[in-house]
Amino acid sequence: MTTTHPTVSPVPPRARTGRRIGDRLGTAGVIALGWILLMAAGAALAPALAPHDPxxxxxxxxHAPPGGAHLLGTDGSGRDILSRLLWGARTSLAGPALVVLLSLVAGLPLALAxxxxGGWADAVVGRVLDLVFSLPAILLAVLAVAVFRPGPAPAILALAIAYxxxxxxxxxxxxxxxxxMPYVAALTVQGHGAVxxxxxxxLPNIAPVVGAQIPIAFAGALMDLAALSYLGLAxxxxxxxxxxxxxxxxxxLQGHSSQVVYAGVLITTTVVALMLLGDRLAGDGRPRRVHRTARTLRRTK
Structure with missing residues (x-):
């Protein structure tokens, strides 16, 4: 007698991908990632979502109370708070994104070179990075604004250098x-160039480690730019x-603190979510292409 075994349908690729992401980040990491994506979506769709001109x-x-045409009320000039929060997400998130992007564009080639x-070149780069690292980021941004003019551009450039x-x-x-690693020596012997x-x-092997620093740097830049904007310098x-x-x-002082509370909560929760996501990624930030590189080398022998 032949026994028939029930066939088990494979898990769809999308489900497997979702499970892998959930396993890597954990519940808290997935919630943090969801909040960050929600803030990014709100910023991108601000023109469509904002009920009024900010x-x-x-x-x-x-100072209208929440409700009616103004879901979160109005500020001291009668402007809709919800609309200003949605449009404010654009500058509040775009500025730190530019800081991190400029830091990556300048920092990665410098680090790889x-x-x-090695030798004296590595020693010089290491000392310069230590010197810049010792400078407070917000102080460097204040100096840049003082030398040039108040505005987001000098602050972003200064913070990009600081980060x-x-x-x-x-x-x-x-x-x-x-x-x-041995694969680097093998590739060099085969005639591959340094670049x-x-x-x-x-670069692909160090990408997970570097990627874990991006949310953390983003969170720091967000706080610094928010502080500079609070001071009227960005x-x-x-x-x-x-x-x-x-x-x-x-x-x-007049007892209408809703706008301050809403904006403060958004800044705090976004920074906490970014730090939590960076911490989760750092815990899983290990190289993933070393074995594939080794297989490639074996096939080329």
Missing amino acids: AAQNLLNI AAWR LPYVARVARSAALRQRT AICARHI VQAPQADWGVLVNDAQAV
Whole structure:
């Protein structure tokens, strides 16, 4: 007698991918990632989601309570708070994204070059990164604004320089470990150039380690830019920005603190979510292409 075994349908690829992400990040990490994506979606869709013009004033309807046409109420100039929060997410998230992007563009090639060359070049790059790392980021941004003019551009450039060591130091350390791996020597013997080895093999191997630093650097840049906007040194009022919205001390003194509370909660929860996501990624940030590189080398022999 032949026994028939029930066939088990394979798990769909999308479900397997979702399970892998859930296993890597955990429940808290998935919630943090969901919050970050929600904030990014709100910023991207602000023109469609905002019920009012964020700059439109109505002096006859100042400090209106939540409800009706204004779900979160209005501020001291009669502007819709929900609309300003949605539009403020654009500048509040785009600024830190530019800081991190500029830090990556400048820091990764510098770190890879230092790790590959070694010797005095690596020593010089390491000392320069340590020097920049010792400078407080917000102080460097204040100096840049004082030399040039108040605005987001000088603050973003200064913070990008200040956050460069956060990325470059981690990338350099990981690249130095990869530089001593046997596959690098094998690729060099086969005639592969330094740029090709760094771009096609070393960089993908250190990407998980560097990627874990991106949310952490993003969180720090978000706090610094919000603080600068609060002080009037980055984004300028009346433009919508979370840091600008927090700077409404007069309304707080008058007992109308809703705008400050809403903006403060958004800044705090987003920073906490980014830090939590970075911590989860750092716990799983290990190279994933070393074995594939080794298989490639075996096939080319």
